[in-house]
Amino acid sequence: MIICPSCNGPHLEGLRFQHRSICDFYNPEAQTQAADHERFRANRGRPVTRDATETEILLLEALGEIDPDHDAVAIRVTFHGAIWHRTIPTEETQENL
Ligand SMILES: [Zn+2]
Numbered sequence: 001m002i003i004c005p006s007c008n009g010p011h012l013e014g015l016r017f018q019h020r021s022i023c024d025f026y027n028p029e030a031q032t033q034a035a036d037h038e039r040f041r042a043n044r045g046r047p048v049t050r051d052a053t054e055t056e057i058l059l060l061e062a063l064g065e066i067d068p069d070h071d072a073v074a075i076r077v078t079f080h081g082a083i084w085h086r087t088i089p090t091e092e093t094q095e096n097l
Helices: 026-042 054-063 091-095
Strands: 009-011 048-051 073-080 083-087
Touching: 026 048, 026 054, 026 073, 048 091
Parallel strands: none
Antiparallel strands: 048 073, 073 083
């Protein structure tokens, strides 16, 4: 079972974990989500690609999606309904930007 490396909260899906309010990642993740909302709106509802945050890097490492000696990691952000989706872009998704 994959858990948050900071608060041991359970993994939900993608980069979403059920963080406890005392989790070191809770506030950074909330701030990232708010910033992504603004980026998404500024991009007129189209997916946004940006650099991963330090917190996202730690979560991706916990998920085994990136190696510890990874290069820079990009994150593709979309909102479907009210749900925040973050993925590492593939060549296919990049073409759809
Ligand atoms: Zn956590």
